[in-house]
């Protein structure tokens with residue numbers, strides 16, 4: 001039983017393939033409360049989308065398989081529900097905005113009809129009432145002349161307009177959690193700012209919680225209350241936005257922050273890139289999965305996976321550097337000194 005709105009505990013998800021088992025999510029825990037935004041950050045393939053799709057019940061099983069863990073939503077463990085039972089949650093209790101609106105909307109149906117169908121699945125109202133509701137939502141997400149937009153096909157609209165339609169559809173049944181998987185990646189920066197502002201204002205107005213998946217720390221800075229940094233199927237650092245941006249404790253987070261474009265850096269200086277590639281999740285390494293790319297790796301990092309250490313209240317890092325026996329290291333320029341000797345968790 002959990003007091004959080006959504007509480008994911010020690011989730012492990014694998015894919016069974018002809019080449020073997022891909023351990024995509026390897027013991028992920030996070031929670032989200034009413035009206036807050038949690039951002040899950042990490043490179044492609046780190047398991048962030050798989051985690052969310054598992055919560056939504058969108059993964060085909062098989063080949064996907066929940067090996068372990070619980071997903072509590074309002075105290076109910078979603079891992080025990082059937083596909084049919086999950087349909088009562090999707091769209092109504094939580095909904096999703098996908099990255100590419102062009103492939104997520106049905107190209108053969110007018111956007112209004114798609115919205116009406118989605119509303120009628122979950123709400124016992126007449127078709128005419130659903131139509132009025134859809135038009136009012138299209139107006140609410142800032143689309144001018146919503147009655148005309150209602151009759152348009154997706155291909156006649158710009159990327160920003162389609163993404164607004166997706167948000168309107170996602171908000172149609174007033175969900176408690178909005179999952180947004182890279183919602184602005186396909187948009188230019190001006191449209192990106194407008195869409196993020198729109199999501200923030202809908203969150204304030206309707207009290208919706210947002211679970212945002214992104215690799216873009218600029219988006220995270222604008223949106224997140226709390227942040228989970230994922231690497232190779234695990235959460236390696238977790239904390240509120242201030243802790244992660246002003247006192248990051250994990251070398252991978254340092255790398256991500258270092259790779260952010262900075263308007264005040266010298267124009268000629270090269271943008272930092274984390275060397276190497278993430279490990280193969282068919283056979284994850286025995287020790288820290290980041291060791292092959294980490295400039296601070298020690299002998300212990302290759303032998304055992306680091307446990308969680310508390311850096312400060314609610315701020316957790318999975319790195320041996322936090323152990324009081326570890327050597328002292330100097331974080332990269334601009335990153336505050338590491339608070340070593342944190343409390344170790346099992």
Ligand code: SF4
Nearest residue numbers: 288291294301319320
């Ligand atoms: Fe680097 Fe070791 Fe920390 Fe992993 S545990 S991030 S290899 S210092």
